[in-house]
Amino acid sequence: MSKLNIDQRSIRDLLTDKRSDFLIPDYQRPYAWGEDECATLWDDLFSFAFPGDDYERFDSENDEYFLGPIVTFKNLSGQLEIIDGQQRLTTIMLLLRAFYDKFTNMKDKQSVKMREAIARCVWKTDEFDEPDMERLKIDSEVASDNDKNEFLEILREGNVGDGWKSAYARNFAFFQRKIEQLVSEWPTYTVYMATRVINNVILLPIEAESQDTALRIFSTLNDRGLPLSDADIFKSQFYKHYSDTGRKDEFIRRWKALEEGANAIFRPMRGTPTDELFTRYMYYRRAKKGIRDTTTASLRDFFGADGYAMLKEDATLDDLEALLGFWKRVDAQEGFSERVLRRLFVLNYAPNGMWTYLLSVWFLANRDSKSALDDEALYGFLNKITAFILAYAIERPGVNALRSPVYPEMINIVEHRPVEFPNHHFNRANIAERFRTYVFTNGRPVTKSILTWWAYADPDQPLMDLDTTLEIEHIYAKKRNEIDPLVDQSSLEALGNKALLEKRVNIRAADYRFCDKRKYYEGYTDGNGKRKAGTKIAELKRLTQVMGDFTEIDIATRTARIIDAFVDYLGNNGLLS
Structure with missing residues (x-):
């Protein structure tokens, strides 16, 4: 049985752990959060940190905000490869870096302590627990992310370079603006919000023993984003x-x-x-x-x-x-x-x-x-x-x-x-009988398959675009059958009563008698003088030219023609025993 290490932890506890050395691996997708996601996160965190806009209503001992799981496994280099949680962890790191910069010029005791705490979340520490500004707690190797170096540079330097337009740069700038707004409108709240984010926002790190186990966990947990393919x-x-x-x-x-x-x-x-x-x-x-x-x-x-x-x-x-x-x-x-x-x-x-x-x-x-x-x-x-x-x-x-x-x-x-x-040839009589007794309902995919084959067995049938929406037309309409019932009701769903028809034509022709359908098959000019195109199905156009009506006898005759032609097709391709 696979072993898992699961432990609910605050952002501070997780990121200041000496073992925390996260890697966004090369096979992950690029960072995709935009300003909308960041705005939602910021608003949620603000409402959590200041219930009713009142910092005194927060219970620092018991209040918690669950941000979500972080699914990882330890790779051969000892790093924790992130399988799930890349987007939220990346965003949290950008938010913490924006807070870190804001506290740089603040001299009050609480701001200095918060800046030091955040530094230990962003950077690895030496043996004296001092942040080593050359070693980040997170790295990215995403193969298809051309902007990952901007993310790492933002974490190292806290700056957005000229011309940077990546999601990292935009989201970091967004958090900088929100913190500036917080300082301007709620100056005493800034350090409280940062403190409550790192101490009371909870992550659920799940460390699996292997990549495959981590991927299975992700597929089980994740009901919002797409799992790794x-x-x-x-x-x-x-x-x-x-x-x-x-x-x-x-x-x-x-x-x-x-x-x-x-x-x-x-x-x-x-x-x-x-x-x-x-x-x-x-x-x-x-x-x-x-x-x-x-x-x-x-x-x-x-x-x-x-x-x-x-x-x-x-x-x-x-x-x-x-x-x-x-x-x-x-x-x-x-x-x-x-x-x-x-x-x-x-x-x-x-x-x-x-x-x-x-x-x-x-x-x-x-x-x-x-x-x-x-x-x-x-x-x-x-x-x-x-x-x-x-x-x-x-x-x-x-x-x-x-x-x-x-x-x-x-x-x-x-x-x-x-x-x-060679071991799966068809007997002519048996396969013909199977076709005659098969119920070709519209819900069976093979019905449209056979009708498409039949349409293109006609040498006059033009090639249509693959994106043409084709539906199954009842030549003897269902509505007509209600008024003038067929003697054998099974004839309504027989192959001989069905044809392919473009959706745009089928909508207009669906419920009419054959004499009325003819104009829709052929095309016509409406009352406003606008030409309505007919069908490109050659057989239907030909039927309108040679037949005044389409009857139950015609259904039986056409059914036999389709079946006989397909059985011959099998024989022509060496598939009859």
Whole structure:
């Protein structure tokens, strides 16, 4: 069982402890508190120190203000690496430094004593308990924080340099202004407030025995900010590797670009966008190791193996950059043939995200020296995985079900063998029957997947932007069914009664009869002479030109066409037994 040292302590007790040697590690995020957070803290502390604006109503023996936990672990250098509490501890240090400067020119006994007490909170002390002004109680190595030196300089010198615009500089200046205002409006209160802050504001230091334990504690305690992500931890390992080889600045530049690129295109359900990039890369490295096990290790466990050995390879960052570049092109719909972009559009509506892992592995295994891919091979691969993933979602729903057939194919990809899913082919009659009996409700992701595939099976279907909001349209409207019920009510949710439709069009067309829907599908001019664009779904436009109505028979006919076409698609991609 992991051991923890937990002890509620005042700011004075915590910071004057000889063991207090805090480090904001390289993998932490930059300091992010702004003036709003500092103003809230100042107002809270003032109200605490002077209840009802009266300094005599404060009980110095019993009154306490709990500021929050500080979660740390002792690293190999003996420093306390801060996992949680960086923002509040940094802000408290800035506040104490501002008070220290204000007391510099005050000669009364209480101010001198308070200045000496604060000095022992900000600086380490020698064997005679005298502050050593060259050694701060806190240090920062945050890799992506270009302003951290300003923080340390402010603590050392108490000055904000010309042109400094960092959050540290702004917040320090804010506290200086608030203290000046306090001295001006409540001159006798200044020393009381400083005293009550360091003696009665309480922190809860939690010292864990390891980084992993500290991170778990943080994830449990923290319900406001974002816990450190896997990518934050990986960043620290990269940072150390590149620093050791004299390329620290290069790494900082490349990592910043990596984070910004991932943030721009990935929207993961869990973790950060950079975590998502690492996840897609993990499947490539798993395949290279020949791992078929359907139990997938966590990102941290996978990349943390052998002391984060994978993150100490120069090729790893190169691969991540190339992989990000590939997905940026996919997101921008650039750098590929029209037919490939159409396949990628369909996969964007796949019922789960496994296709992104498969395609990531395929890209990394098949790219040339300029990260280009052979169009014919890519097009064939996209068709193969589209057919397989959609059919498998009907036969065995759920992303986890795909692990068994997909993981071996990932190994085939990196070993440059064809992707064939040989043990998971579909029987033509069985899969057709599964489609006919499957209930394609709008809530099932595969419904939109099949409708997207069907839309782009039409050679006249134009490529749409990936950010187009598409909804599922009932061609025979639900409202119409209430007035003129279908004989077989299951026809309402049949594939043949559904199509993709842009949200802006669907809102207008939703409740109408087909003869009324036609103008919305085609586009029309409103009463003010303003043109309202129709749909870009080619099939719906064509239906308006050749059909006066859409009936129950038409639903059945169209359903059969969709199912037959998809089963043929499976056969064309070698997936029928």
